[in-house]
Amino acid sequence: MIIKIDDYSDIPIYMQIRDQIVMGISAGKLQEGEQLPTVRALANEMGINTMTVSKAYQLLKSEGYILTDRKKGARVRKKKDKSGLVSPENKKTLKRIVSESRLEGVSKEDLIKLIDEYY
Amino acid sequence: MIIKIDDYSDIPIYMQIRDQIVMGISAGKLQEGEQLPTVRALANEMGINTMTVSKAYQLLKSEGYILTDRKKGARVRKKKDKSGLVSPENKKTLKRIVSESRLEGVSKEDLIKLIDEYY
Amino acid sequence: MIIKIDDYSDIPIYMQIRDQIVMGISAGKLQEGEQLPTVRALANEMGINTMTVSKAYQLLKSEGYILTDRKKGARVRKKKDKSGLVSPENKKTLKRIVSESRLEGVSKEDLIKLIDEYY
Amino acid sequence: MIIKIDDYSDIPIYMQIRDQIVMGISAGKLQEGEQLPTVRALANEMGINTMTVSKAYQLLKSEGYILTDRKKGARVRKKKDKSGLVSPENKKTLKRIVSESRLEGVSKEDLIKLIDEYY
DNA sequence: GTGGTCTAGACCACG
């Protein structure tokens, strides 16, 4: 899996890494149990500091997306305890996106199509 | 329209103001041509810095949501040239939200219901 | 509240800070809503790096113990959503402590007295 | 006695082995004088490095839990000179656990029940 | 070789 950083984004690098790994897991590009690149390898490859990658991994760990093993590095975790709910933060953001899109003349159907495409 | 600020949110205050005004317009709470409170009045009412409100208004202006006039103050603008498209940024965010929700066990139908509710 | 770091402890500095703040809150030394020292102030006072203090604060934030406000810095948060449960990690540790103490000849009553004292 | 290792725990493997042997002794699963498997045998059985098991045994020896004999291997030691005291480290940890549990809404009685259960 | 921790120092947006 290739991780692409947008240098001009307002989203911090460690968060961009985190987001892309989460999306990779959801899309099945990263299989359950699959090994992630080591902190050093990813930092090297991306030309960024190990601390930044480490921050992303620790966030993913605290969120339950990955597990870290002293020997084998980080692996994708089987997510248990699924809440079945959209987080309050995501709900707020979703509401904002719907509002903005509506004002741009996007139809409800088009938004649903996007959900359908991304799901 | 009442604007509520969460001091502890990660979203900057000026952006919270901007977001709520956009949602207010989309929801019809703020009608086209309707006058917004002056920067000073809103800042006073909310107990925040005028610079913060000013920043929100400038952003809204640059995005085409409002018009400012030296005499009449700020007014809701009739949005013309609607693109009919979801912005690239919003698409990315939507994709992230769908991914996270999916991994939390949220069904596609539940996400669509939210779109339906917010639209 | 004074935070004391044990340089010889195996527990990382940022975790010692975190632990002492949690205990301070529990003991009522830090009241709900009370302001914590700024990251820089605490780092200066303790003679350590701001990143280390920042790490402690971010952990406390992610655990729901504190809130950070752009203006006022960090404050003790009213903990909602109390689980009413001892965490699995703490249960394991408690079990280990009981086992070790038992082998040292500590009576059950003495352990209960400690609980009583610390609660 | 079976020793289970959690590869993803923050507790080092050698410490997990040590902890489980201590708890095994306390629970009577390992009797006084009973022989422990050789370092090599345990390492083989668990599929881990002999150095790791060796480290656990050396720690147990230094703590007075086991005795090692070139001929007979490692045996559970009769713990003499019991201090009758909870170690300072364990006291600190206990205090932290009580604080965290209290803030989670755990009652003192529930904590005492746990002590009762584990003792 | 692995992740984890820490420092010194810098720059940034927010307000």
Add this chain to the structure above:
DNA sequence: GTGGTCTAGACCACG
């Protein structure tokens, strides 16, 4: 002035 982010570089325990 505040917290947040990032770098370059170092050292550490674990295995």
